[in-house]
Every structure is written in C-alpha cells, then in structure tokens.
Amino acid sequence: MAQQILCISFSDIQADSRVLRQLKLLAEAGEVTTLSYGERPPGATHHLEIDASLPSLPQTPLGVLLLALRQHSAVELSAPAVKQARGLVAGRRFDLVVANEARALPLAHAVAQGAPVWGDMHEWAPEERSHVLPWKLLVAPYMRSICAKYLPRTTAITAVNGSIARMYAEQFGCTVEVVRNAGPFRHLEPSPPLPGKIRLVHSGAAVPGRNLEGTIEAVKMLDDRFTLDLYLVKARDGGRYWQQLKDLAASDPRITFHDAVPPEELPATLNAYDVGVFSLPPQTMNHQFMLPNKFFDFVQARLALVFSPSPETAALMRAYDLGVVTEDFSTESLARALASLTTEQVDKYKANAHGAAAALSSAEDEAVSRGILAAVLTP
Numbered sequence: 001m002a003q004q005i006l007c008i009s010f011s012d013i014q015a016d017s018r019v020l021r022q023l024k025l026l027a028e029a030g031e032v033t034t035l036s037y038g039e040r041p042p043g044a045t046h047h048l049e050i051d052a053s054l055p056s057l058p059q060t061p062l063g064v065l066l067l068a069l070r071q072h073s074a075v076e077l078s079a080p081a082v083k084q085a086r087g088l089v090a091g092r093r094f095d096l097v098v099a100n101e102a103r104a105l106p107l108a109h110a111v112a113q114g115a116p117v118w119g120d121m122h123e124w125a126p127e128e129r130s131h132v133l134p135w136k137l138l139v140a141p142y143m144r145s146i147c148a149k150y151l152p153r154t155t156a157i158t159a160v161n162g163s164i165a166r167m168y169a170e171q172f173g174c175t176v177e178v179v180r181n182a183g184p185f186r187h188l189e190p191s192p193p194l195p196g197k198i199r200l201v202h203s204g205a206a207v208p209g210r211n212l213e214g215t216i217e218a219v220k221m222l223d224d225r226f227t228l229d230l231y232l233v234k235a236r237d238g239g240r241y242w243q244q245l246k247d248l249a250a251s252d253p254r255i256t257f258h259d260a261v262p263p264e265e266l267p268a269t270l271n272a273y274d275v276g277v278f279s280l281p282p283q284t285m286n287h288q289f290m291l292p293n294k295f296f297d298f299v300q301a302r303l304a305l306v307f308s309p310s311p312e313t314a315a316l317m318r319a320y321d322l323g324v325v326t327e328d329f330s331t332e333s334l335a336r337a338l339a340s341l342t343t344e345q346v347d348k349y350k351a352n353a354h355g356a357a358a359a360l361s362s363a364e365d366e367a368v369s370r371g372i373l374a375a376v377l378t379p
Contacts, residue, residue, distance in 0.1 A: 003030030003377050006089065008108055009100035010056035010081060012038030015233055017263040017293045018122060018160075018181055019100055025366060026098065029373045033092070035085050048088040052236070054081040056103050057139060067138040072145040076106035086110065096377055101125065102143050105150040116155035116376040120179070123286040124164050131209055131283035147172050156372045161312045163289040179368050182296040185361035186267045190302040190350035193274065193343055198225050200338070201273035201303070203266055204294050206232040206242040211280050216249045218279070218335040226254065226338065229273065233260040263293075270301035274346050277338070279308040281329035291316075299360045304349030306337050320356040323349045 005026050013019045013036045023043035026032045033046040040047030058067060058075040066075045077086060082103075089111050098118045099108035102125035108117045125143045129135040151157060151174045158179040159165040165176040202215055212232075219228040228249075234242045242257075249255040261269045270276065276298030282288035291312040298305055305323035307313045314325045324340065326333040 003095045004093065005030045005032045005096045005098065006092070006094040006108075006111070007032055007034045007036075007044070007098045007100070008085070008104040009034070009036045010050070010103055011036060011100070012052070013041040013044075014038050015260070015263070016100075017183065018120075020263060021183065021362060021366075022098070022100070022120065022369065025369045025373065028370075029377055030095065033089075033094070035089055037081075048085070050081050050085050050088070054084055055079060056081040057142075064138065067142055070141060070145075072142050073149075075142070076146070077110060079103075082107050096373075099154075102146050102150075105146055105154065109150055109153065117153075118156040118158070118372060118376060119151065119154040120158045121164075121168060121176075123160055124167055124284075124289070127284040127286060129209070129284070155376050158368070158372070161289060161291040163312055164286075167285070177368050177372065179365045180291060180296070180362075181293045182360055182362040182365055183263075183267065183293070183300055185358055185363065186300040188267065188271050188300065188302050188354075188357075190347070190354050191271055191273070193347060196225060197227065198275060198338075198341055198343070198346060199273040200226055200228045200275050200277050201231070201270055202228070202277050202294070203231040203261070203270060203297060204233070204278075204292070205235060206239075206245060207235045208241055209283065212245055213248060214279055214281075214331045214334060215277055216245065216252075216255060217331045218338060219255060220252050221332075221335040222339055224254070228255045228277070229258060230256070231258050231261050231266070231269065266297050267300040270297060270303060273301070274304060274350065275306055275323070275338070275341065276301070276303040277306050277334075279306075279326060279329060279331075279334045280310065281308070282310065296360055296362075299353050300357055302350050302354045302357065304341070304346045304353065306334070306341075308334070316360070320360070321349070321352045322356065 009019045027043040031045045034044040035048045037050050037052045058079045063075050094115050097108045097112045099105050100120050101122050130140050151172045157176045159176050165178050168176045246257050280287050290310050308326050308329045324337045326337045
C-alpha cells in the first residue's frame with residue numbers, strides 16, 4: 001500500500017509556488033492528502049478544503065485575550081481554521097505529516113499520532129509580520145512559543161535560505177536544511193530588446209508591506225524609455241489593496257496591471273520583458289534576509305535584475321552578475337539604479353541570467369527534499 005502523506009498549508013496551494021513544488025515531490029513518495037484553503041491542487045490524491053473565510057490564527061475575542069495573557073498552549077488548536085481542519089482530518093492516519101509554516105505545527109503534531117512530522121518553516125516565523133504592531137505584540141510571542149515547543153520534536157525542518165536556517169538552529173536548537181524557493185529549469189532564451197525601451201516587470205502578491213508603492217513611485221521618476229508591468233495576486237481582502245496600487249499608478253500610462261498568472265506559467269510570461277524589479281526595506285528579519293520566489297522566477301525568465309541590497313539576493317546577484325543592487329532601500333535609490341541601465345547592460349545581464357538558470361533552478365533543492373523523504377518514510 002502506498003505511503004499516506006498529509007500536507008497542511010494555511011494557504012491556497014493553487015497560488016503557493018513553494019507548496020506546489022513540495023507537492024510534486026510528495027506525490028513521488030506516496031499518496032498525498034492536502035489540507036488547505038482552496039480547491040484540490042495538482043499532485044494531491046485527496047483534498048480537505050478549509051473554509052477560506054476562517055482565520056488560521058486565534059483571532060476571536062477569547063483567542064486575543066489568551067494571546068495577550070501569554071496563554072499560548074490554550075490557543076494552539078483554537079483558531080477557527082485549525083478547529084475546522086482538525087475535524088476534517090479526524091479518524092485518518094498518515095505515515096508522514098508535512099506542516100507548512102509554524103502556525104501549522106501544533107495541528108500537525110496533534111494529528112500525526114506518532115508519525116514523523118516535516119516542518120517546512122518557509123521564512124522566519126517569529127517576525128512574519130512584526131512590522132504590524134498588533135501582530136508584533138500578540139502573535140510574535142505565540143510564534144516563538146510554538147517554535148520553542150514543537151521544533152525540537154519535529155523530525156525534519158527546512159527553511160528558505162542559509163541565514164534563516166541558522167537563526168532557527170541557533171535560537172531553537174534544531175537541525176535545519178535549506179530548500180530555496182527556486183523553480184524548475186525552463187528552456188527559454190532571453191527576449192530580444194525593443195529599440196529605445198526597457199521593459200520592467202514585477203510579479204508577486206498584492207499585500208501591504210511589500211513596498212510596491214515604492215516601485216510605482218520610482219518608475220514615475222524615470223524617462224519614457226521605461227515601462228512597468230505588474231502581475232499581482234490579489235490578497236484575501238477582496239482586491240482592495242490591489243485597487244489602491246492601481247489608483248496610485250493611474251496617472252502614468254506606462255504602468256500596466258495584468259491578471260495574475262499561474263506559477264507554472266510565470267517564467268514564460270515574464271520572458272517578454274527585460275528587467276525584474278523588487279525593492280523591499282528590511283522592516284522584519286524576513287525582509288532583511290529575503291530570497292523570494294520572484295528572484296528565481298526572474299532568472300528562469302532570463303531577465304536582468306534590479307533588487308535592493310538584501311544580503312541573500314545581493315550575494316547571488318553579484319556571484320552571477322545578474323544586474324544592479326541598489327545603494328539603499330529608498331525609492332530614490334531604486335530610481336537611480338534603474339535610470340543607470342543601458343540597453344547593452346540589460347542585454348549582458350539577461351545573457352548572464354541565461355547562463356545561471358541551471359544553477360539557480362530547483363534541482364539542488366529537490367535533492368534535499370528527496371533526501372528528507374527517504375529518511376523519514378519507512379519502506
């Protein structure tokens with residue numbers, strides 16, 4: 001009988017590139033049941049859908065009170081989405097439980113019934129949204145409590161890069177392996193230049209805190225050589241923030257908003273452009289040590305890159321000569337970096353991305369994940 005694997009993610013996996021890649025490898029190892037928001041994703045044999053209106057944190061009056069009182073054990077399984085998820089999975093047994101992000105760890109351990117748990121932490125959980133004051137005061141201590149309690153008893157742990165892996169190891173005494181957000185190698189060529197134009201592009205989620213306003217304002221400072229196209233996934237706010245961004249850009253006809261593209265189609269779509277752009281001031285540790293999906297998507301799309309000086313991305317950009325790292329995190333610095341680009345430089349950086357695409361694909365990360373599955377699943 002095939003190994004039974006439960007994959008928990010409090011996201012819509014259909015739009016979650018990292019979990020989609022994870023699912024592909026889980027499906028190689030056994031029969032996968034996904035427990036998440038949204039419809040059944042590719043790679044899942046069975047799917048248990050959580051009501052998208054239910055929050056995955058204890059955002060009830062009692063839950064907020066218990067968080068304020070630091071009664072963390074009392075709220076681990078009380079968030080509305082977690083309570084529903086526990087009911088959906090009741091009575092089922094699994095050979096492996098995969099918890100995506102710290103908030104899924106208590107549920108994973110509650111339903112594992114002695115089976116190994118793989119905690120894919122993604123980023124640094126204690127500061128996920130610490131730039132938001134209520135989150136910093138109430139949720140950050142809860143996340144730290146979850147990590148301290150559950151990571152030492154979690155069989156395998158992964159994170160998105162070496163900096164974040166080291167923080168987990170140092171602060172919670174656990175062994176952490178690195179699985180980056182790199183996507184599969186794409187057989188693409190750099191797109192030919194458009195005379196007199198430099199086509200900028202950004203893809204990602206339209207959520208506050210990503211400094212998309214800064215990118216839009218920087219482009220407004222540039223001359224008519226530049227255009228900006230945005231492929232943004234609307235947040236779970238009904239698209240309100242996406243509309244705010246669109247309103248901000250409305251005065252500049254060079255800025256175009258597009259419907260979001262499925263993750264597997266994104267590199268081919270982005271390939272039509274010249275420069276992938278992202279500038280994110282380090283309001284949290286995750287911002288400081290970012291190495292996001294879009295970095296790898298831009299490389300697979302054979303784009304030049306202009307990024308802010310975050311150490312993980314800057315190190316790879318310099319190692320492979322992929323583009324320009326801005327002097328600082330300001331809008332003005334981003335505008336200067338973009339304005340400095342020539343067509344010849346862009347063509348060189350696009351060619352370098354083409355040369356680096358294999359090294360910056362997911363092959364290395366898939367090997368780490370397959371190694372974990374081989375170690376934790378008993379034949």
